[in-house]
Amino acid sequence: MSKKQEYRDDYPEKTLYLPGPTEVRDDVIKAMCEPMFGHRMDRMTDLYTTIVEDTKEFLGTDNDVIILTASGTEFWESTTLNLVEDNMLVPTSGAFSERQANVAERLGKDVDRIEYEWGKAAKPDDIRDALETGDYDAVGAVMNETSTGVRNPIEEIGDVVAEYPDTYFIVDAISCLGGDFIDIEEHGIDAIFTSTQKAFAMPPGLAVCAVSDAAYERELESESASWYGGFQRCLDYYDRKGQTHSTPAIPIMLAYRKQMKHMLDEGHGARDERHQEMAEYTREWAREHFGVFPEEGYESQTVTCVENTRNINVAETVEAVSEEYDMVFSSGYGDIGEETFRIGHMGEHTVESIKELTDAIEDVADL
Numbered sequence: 001m002s003k004k005q006e007y008r009d010d011y012p013e014k015t016l017y018l019p020g021p022t023e024v025r026d027d028v029i030k031a032m033c034e035p036m037f038g039h040r041m042d043r044m045t046d047l048y049t050t051i052v053e054d055t056k057e058f059l060g061t062d063n064d065v066i067i068l069t070a071s072g073t074e075f076w077e078s079t080t081l082n083l084v085e086d087n088m089l090v091p092t093s094g095a096f097s098e099r100q101a102n103v104a105e106r107l108g109k110d111v112d113r114i115e116y117e118w119g120k121a122a123k124p125d126d127i128r129d130a131l132e133t134g135d136y137d138a139v140g141a142v143m144n145e146t147s148t149g150v151r152n153p154i155e156e157i158g159d160v161v162a163e164y165p166d167t168y169f170i171v172d173a174i175s176c177l178g179g180d181f182i183d184i185e186e187h188g189i190d191a192i193f194t195s196t197q198k199a200f201a202m203p204p205g206l207a208v209c210a211v212s213d214a215a216y217e218r219e220l221e222s223e224s225a226s227w228y229g230g231f232q233r234c235l236d237y238y239d240r241k242g243q244t245h246s247t248p249a250i251p252i253m254l255a256y257r258k259q260m261k262h263m264l265d266e267g268h269g270a271r272d273e274r275h276q277e278m279a280e281y282t283r284e285w286a287r288e289h290f291g292v293f294p295e296e297g298y299e300s301q302t303v304t305c306v307e308n309t310r311n312i313n314v315a316e317t318v319e320a321v322s323e324e325y326d327m328v329f330s331s332g333y334g335d336i337g338e339e340t341f342r343i344g345h346m347g348e349h350t351v352e353s354i355k356e357l358t359d360a361i362e363d364v365a366d367l
């Protein structure tokens with residue numbers, strides 16, 4: 001049992017290079033400090049319709065968008081409940097894709113995994129082979145495997161799934177959407193979701209999902225659709241009232257509004273390019289001093305998983321960089337905790353700000 005460790009008022013400010021939460025602009029933080037208003041007031045309709053429509057514009061999609069008060073995990077559950085009657089195919093290659101499969105199993109679905117070694121990417125041909133022999137309600141895949149820094153070829157996988165019109169395609173894009181552009185409709189993605197604390201660079205607390213018309217229609221027939229994350233309930237409420245079905249985290253929506261304006265000003269093309277530059281810089285640095293963990297050609301645009309080829313003490317380095325430089329990055333995930341470490345280059349970071357971290361690591365690890 002954890003004991004109470006009194007929260008204090010004097011923590012030093014740290015710059016976040018985590019794979020989320022990440023840095024949030026000051027004006028976005030300040031946007032939360034408004035007197036409260038009611039979730040059925042006209043002002044709420046203005047706020048919610050603004051953030052939903054701005055999100056569609058930013059993502060470049062005509063699909064419907066749901067913004068729910070929840071972390072992204074909510075959409076693992078609700079997309080499964082809404083779109084999977086019996087069985088689901090999930091390529092697993094790290095902690096988060098394994099968890100997506102596990103969530104579906106806990107909801108009573110039959111899950112077939114295509115298992116890859118950690119660090120490898122899911123391959124479209126394997127998905128095709130499985131779809132040729134099996135009959136799946138949905139394929140669920142993680143676009144950016146945060147535990148290994150792998151960017152799965154979701155576009156190609158989507159094109160394969162699209163050959164099977166009765167199979168829905170569910171994409172967890174939690175650690176990359178907003179920093180790695182994907183054409184949602186072009187690749188037949190029925191549900192794609194993220195959390196606000198990642199590449200959207202907002203405070204945590206909201207989850208965002210873009211839903212295709214086919215997925216909405218499918219959910220109407222579903223016996224076991226989610227109540228809280230039911231596409232129909234969320235989207236019909238939006239259509240009728242421009243609001244959410246239950247009381248949302250209004251302060252975070254105020255921050256969302258502010259940040260989404262910044263994202264629209266930058267545009268998804270420029271934002272994607274900036275993330276590409278950060279990823280290239282970080283990979284080059286990693287190759288010079290260590291190694292890059294993911295399979296070549298499938299490296300993430302928002303999180304670099306560095307292979308600890310020098311055998312530095314990762315936990316001590318993370319701690320020392322935090323103490324000496326007030327910068328926080330991540331050790332490796334789970335079993336690869338000491339074999340790797342991870343740098344989140346997402347949201348509002350730039351090559352210059354990432355360089356400040358890599359300089360600090362060089363200093364602390366004596367590279």
Ligand SMILES: Cc1ncc(COP(=O)(O)O)c(C=O)c1O
Pocket residue numbers: 019020071072073074096142144145146172173174175195
């Ligand atoms: C790929 C992926 N999926 C799901 C999650 C869970 O997201 P949340 O903590 O917002 O529920 C994370 C969190 O890091 C993630 O990286």
